[in-house]
Amino acid sequence: MKKLILVISLIFIILFGNSQSGLIYNFTFRVDNHLITQIKTQNKNNKILNLSTVEDLPKELSENVLKLSEQKIGEYLKINLSSFKPADKLIMGALPEHLMYLPANTFKKTIKKYDTTNFFIDIKCHIEASGGKKIILSNKSFSNVNPKISLKIRVLNSDKVLVEKKESILKDFEKLRSKTFEKTYGIKSLAKNTDLVTISETINSDDILRMYLLSIEEALN
Known part of the structure; x- marks a missing residue:
């Protein structure tokens, strides 16, 4: 029975997609602290x-x-x-290493409020400090962190049946800041092509956004 529902749902997406609606109801986005925190200790003549x-x-x-x-x-x-999305007045401190201001709802709560919606999206993204390839920094040294991004996208119908599942894992970000995107989706930082390699061990919000775009393109490819 579930297979029949799945086939029917896919046919609806293909044939009647333009009249269908969907909602991202839950989105977990985690970034390891090692990637956004840099601690540097020097001694003797180095002073810092x-x-x-x-x-x-x-x-x-x-x-x-x-x-x-x-x-x-x-x-x-x-x-x-x-x-x-959560209302601003309901925003509370996010869990450690997690992005705030993203949807964080149960399917049951969502379907009650959006009972005419056809598809419900659950996304999980994790940017880890290890598992990827080392990055060569501007002083010719190698980074201590080896970033890797994992992405999982689940599409459910109104009966909570899994319609589609997409995943990607990317490990090589050595050319992240010199990557040129043909389509920027109206986001200025994606239009930048700095070709910048620094000695910083941290990644910033622009880096994170670029990593996410690369991963979602890979997942939906």
């Missing part, structure tokens, strides 16, 4: 001791991640896709 740098993960990053998700997944499924 215990210098700590933490990259900011602003609300704009979460908004841009959602914008990319809605456009890329919506185009792939040929549906009108939006997000079940």
Whole structure:
């Protein structure tokens, strides 16, 4: 019976996608602390001791991640896709290493409020500090962190049946900051082509957004 429902759902996506609607109801986005925190200790003649740098993960990053998700997944499924975002007054401190301002709802809660929606999207993304390839820094040394991004996208219908599942894992980000994107989705930072290699061990919000775009393109390819 579930297979029949799955086939029917896929046929609806293909034939009637333009009239179908979808909603990103849950989105977990985690970035390892080692990637956004740099601690540098020097001694004797080097003078600098215990210098700590933490990259900011602003609300704009979460908004841009959602914008990319809605456009890329919506185009792939040929549906009108939006997000079940939390109200600002309900925003509380995120879990350690997690982006704030993203949808965080149960399917049961979502289907009650959006009972006419056809498809429901659950996304899980994790940027890890290990598992990828080393990056050569500007002083010709190798980075201590080896970033890797894992992405999982699940598409459910209104009966909570899995319609589609997409995944990707990317490990090589040596040319991340010199990557040129043909389509920027109205996001200025994606239009930058700095060709910048620094001695910093941290990644910033622009790096994270670029990594996410590469991973979602790979998953939906």
